[in-house]
Amino acid sequence: MRVAVIGQGYVGVTGAVALARQGHHVTGVEKDPARLRSLAGGRAPVCEPGLQQELGLALGTGRLSFAPGLSRAHVAEPFEVVLITVGTPPAEDGAADLSQVKAALGEVAELLPAPYAVLKSTVPPGTSERLTAEHPRLRDRYAYNPEFLNQGSALDDWSAPSRVVAGVWAPPVVDVLRALYGALACPWVVTAPTTAEMAKYAGNAFLATKISFANECARLCATPDLNIDQVMQAVGLDPRIGHAFLQPGLGFGDSCLPKDTAALARWAASRGLPTPLLDAVIDVNRDQAALVRDTLRRELGADLPRSEVAVLGARYEPWSDDVRAAPSRTVVPQLLAEAAGVRVWDPATDADELARLFPGARPCADLRTAVRGARAVAVLTEWPEAVEADWSLLATELAAPAVVVDGKNCLLPERLAGLPLTYRSAGNRLPARAAASFGDGAPYAAPST
Numbered sequence: 001m002r003v004a005v006i007g008q009g010y011v012g013v014t015g016a017v018a019l020a021r022q023g024h025h026v027t028g029v030e031k032d033p034a035r036l037r038s039l040a041g042g043r044a045p046v047c048e049p050g051l052q053q054e055l056g057l058a059l060g061t062g063r064l065s066f067a068p069g070l071s072r073a074h075v076a077e078p079f080e081v082v083l084i085t086v087g088t089p090p091a092e093d094g095a096a097d098l099s100q101v102k103a104a105l106g107e108v109a110e111l112l113p114a115p116y117a118v119l120k121s122t123v124p125p126g127t128s129e130r131l132t133a134e135h136p137r138l139r140d141r142y143a144y145n146p147e148f149l150n151q152g153s154a155l156d157d158w159s160a161p162s163r164v165v166a167g168v169w170a171p172p173v174v175d176v177l178r179a180l181y182g183a184l185a186c187p188w189v190v191t192a193p194t195t196a197e198m199a200k201y202a203g204n205a206f207l208a209t210k211i212s213f214a215n216e217c218a219r220l221c222a223t224p225d226l227n228i229d230q231v232m233q234a235v236g237l238d239p240r241i242g243h244a245f246l247q248p249g250l251g252f253g254d255s256c257l258p259k260d261t262a263a264l265a266r267w268a269a270s271r272g273l274p275t276p277l278l279d280a281v282i283d284v285n286r287d288q289a290a291l292v293r294d295t296l297r298r299e300l301g302a303d304l305p306r307s308e309v310a311v312l313g314a315r316y317e318p319w320s321d322d323v324r325a326a327p328s329r330t331v332v333p334q335l336l337a338e339a340a341g342v343r344v345w346d347p348a349t350d351a352d353e354l355a356r357l358f359p360g361a362r363p364c365a366d367l368r369t370a371v372r373g374a375r376a377v378a379v380l381t382e383w384p385e386a387v388e389a390d391w392s393l394l395a396t397e398l399a400a401p402a403v404v405v406d407g408k409n410c411l412l413p414e415r416l417a418g419l420p421l422t423y424r425s426a427g428n429r430l431p432a433r434a435a436a437s438f439g440d441g442a443p444y445a446a447p448s449t
């Protein structure tokens with residue numbers, strides 16, 4: 001098929017590459033000139049495992065190209081299907097900003113002959129109904145087909161999704177989607193667009209709920225007689241629950257859950273529908289982002305304003321360079337507001353970018369320089385370089401008495417045992433009944449699982 005994909009962000013570029021790999025002829029449409037140049041030059045504009053290589057291979061087949069606009073490419077050789085994967089960022093009040101979707105749909109509606117339009121961006125329930133009302137011709141050739149990929153495994157998720165949700169008004173459109181995606185070994189949920197829109201938001205709200213639940217458990221397990229790791233391990237072993245999204249820490253800070261939970265709550269409020277559970281999930285998450293600041297206030301007291309704090313990691317996850325809602329964006333300003341001196345180290349982000357993201361903080365090129373002379377360390381990304389570091393060496397660089405706040409609950413407590421520092425995390429991770437701080441040199445006994 002001849003396919004266009006409007007918007008070459010994480011979802012769009014993944015989709016364009018995967019569809020070309022499948023054998024379709026794909027044009028990735030991108031309005032940002034820098035991003036377009038990068039794509040045309042074979043450089044993936046986002047960091048995603050395998051994407052760079054697959055982009056090169058797809059370009060090499062001649063089945064993938066990129067263009068700044070839709071209409072000229074369509075005139076040359078009409079598209080049969082146009083996927084819309086543009087952004088739906090949060091507006092100031094938390095609602096989804098639908099301006100990119102509206103504009104893209106308008107562009108598709110003008111094409112003749114008319115292609116099928118497949119909206120994949122995450123939008124509030126009722127959006128397809130409302131926006132296609134302005135383009136009635138589109139309705140029989142329209143699907144709302146939300147994307148469920150995860151950053152870090154985007155290509156695999158695209159090619160082998162857990163389910164396809166197809167929201168259509170005209171059943172034949174489902175056949176078009178089946179031809180587009182080929183044989184997929186997953187269930188299909190075929191429904192109306194509004195239900196499909198809600199299904200995407202509800203799925204993300206549930207994932208967010210699991211994370212806030214884990215963080216609430218961590219708050220309940222903050223004393224030395226409890227061990228949060230073992231509690232969550234036991235909880236997740238229940239096959240009805242599972243371990244995914246049960247990791248305590250600084251809360252959800254990826255590019256989707258913060259904005260989608262806020263947008264769903266905003267959508268419900270605009271209809272006068274109460275969302276007490278969702279509101280609590282969002283509140284817990286907001287408070288959780290203050291874990292580092294609040295812990296350092298407690299541990300360093302009046303010293304915090306004069307203390308140097310080394311922030312390790314700018315990203316939410318090592319495998320994604322998407323920092324739109326990463327906890328670092330909250331934690332660093334919070335520490336600067338306490339008048340602490342803040343250094344930021346992130347092995348995959350260059351100094352210029354760190355300086356742009358965190359005005360007032362000092363970018364550091366290596367881990368050892370970052371911690372040298374610091375009273376506190378805040379771990380915000382589970383970088384292997386930090387998790388696997390020789391902490392006995394790093395401890396010698398710290399200014400005593402030092403505190404390490406593990407915002408990802410990713411450090412291995414046994415590696416820190418006996419070192420002259422106080423370790424803090426979301427909930428207590430030391431063996432139950434051990435001293436809350438093992439900076440006293442007490443021998444560490446690995447917890448039995």
Ligand SMILES: NC(=O)c1ccc[n+]([C@@H]2O[C@H](COP(=O)([O-])OP(=O)(O)OC[C@H]3O[C@@H](n4cnc5c(N)ncnc54)[C@H](O)[C@@H]3O)[C@@H](O)[C@H]2O)c1
Pocket residue numbers: 006007008009010011012029030031032035068085086087088100103104120121122123147148149150151255256
């Ligand atoms: N990022 C994820 O992991 C993920 C996962 C599932 C669903 N989603 C949803 O998918 C949608 C896209 O997410 P994303 O992270 O890829 O977005 P993004 O903001 O990273 O990328 C969107 C791209 O679309 C381009 N664009 C916007 N309007 C355009 C137009 N008219 N013509 C050409 N280009 C245009 C922008 O320049 C940008 O490069 C969002 O609704 C998001 O919520 C994202």
